[in-house]
Amino acid sequence: MPVEQPAFARLTTRQLHNVYVDLLGPVAQPELPADTTPYLFESVGAASEPLSESGVQLLEEAATAMAAEVFGDAGRREAFAGCAPQTAWDACTTGFIRAFGRQAWRRPLTPTEEARWLAVAADFGSSDPWEGLEAVTAGMLQSPWFVYRVELGRPVEGRPGVRRLTAHELAARLSLFFWNTTPDAALMAAADDGSLGTPEGLEAAVDRLLADERSREATEAFFAQYLDLQRLDRAAPDPLVFPDFTPALRAAMRAEVLLLVDERVQRQDADVRGIFSARRAFVNDVLAAHYGLEAPGASPITFVPVDLPPDSPRAGILGLGAFLTMNAHAVDTSPTLRGKYILERVLCATIPPPPDNVSLDLTTGADADAPLRERLDQHRDDPACAGCHAMMDPPGFLFETFDATGAWRTEDRGQPIDSTGELLGVPLADAGALGDHLSTHEDVGPCMVKQLYRHAHGRLDTTADADSLAQLSEGFAADGHRFRGLLRALALHESFQLVAAPDGAGVAP
16 A cells, blocks of 8 residues: 655644643643645645744744743642652652653653753753743743654564554544544553554544544534635625625624534534535524524524525535635626636546636626626637636536625626526536535545545645545445544544655654
């Protein structure tokens, strides 16, 4: 089986915040280096983009400030350390270094490392041993062993160039995948005693991680990235045209998507492709008014489910305000953006960028006041654009009954809207028909597998991953496309446990 090259990926900002709290307890959350999301996922950015000099500075300042907060309170520091050091080299200091280092670095320290940190405690704690422990804490939280996911593995007998993650490396990978935080005591114990290295022990650990509430939060974070919801934050509908588009409405749109996903994935544990066809909205009072829905019990902070008619064009996540707003322009809708999103995000098709010399301005010319569908004809008449627009625009036309903020409309430029279209040659009547079509489409499952695989491994897949992706996709389909089942299958798949031997003898950072 082909394996991935090891990459010392940083913990993402989300993971760092979670780990700080798990290690230190409640602390003032510091400013941290911003995550990037190449190919949608924070994990890919953390594995592919180096930490800048300013990022290093932020991590240093964060570690120093949090350590000072913890050790600045006499009662809190003793509870944190589990003892009260009398000298900078006594049993309390030694035990703290061993225990905290194991937690922070997600593996036991070596004797050499313990001795090195005991020297740090002695240097900084010569007059006050608590200052020594504070220096150790701040220093360990800046170490590459903390900041990075070091996954070197051990050689696999009979398989040159292939390494299997050590038990502690696997424990860290599992915990960061399922919980976005550091391994807990039970997972570390399974790594210590070797049980995590057995099929039965691994299955037990995965099932426990998946059953924990933290896996729900990590799944929500995955879908927010997979669906590219950060684009909603950048959407800027013209306030003169859409005066009711407020920050509260934007926030409600984002929450609605995640509530719909949570219902399908967590509460129903059903075919996840149903997120594209469900005639279901989750609205608070602001969003209900925007959609023109009756929603008894809704308030600014209370979202309630509303069942829509079985033939409603507003179907699944693609019928919600978030998708429709973030794939639109300031005033006009954008069939092109909406169609491109479906092809790339949902079906994993590749759409090349437009030629550099092509004008994307549809607001000028003799047909500037014509319905958008007619104005897009100019792109399909241009040979340089025709191929891509023939793919992107037809599925995007299915959403034309929704304006640039996802509200229902019946006219465009005073003319009745034609909401018919097609997806890759399949004719469809409206957006609802598209949602129904996607809920059984043969490419939706494999695309979701590919996106989760990228997220889990922190890299793009290559041709070497084809067999792994095919196996996972077949299992996903056989399991009824249950997303929780896919999470479990991916964590148990051999590809999750192997890396290629690093160049240069595999020296750790």
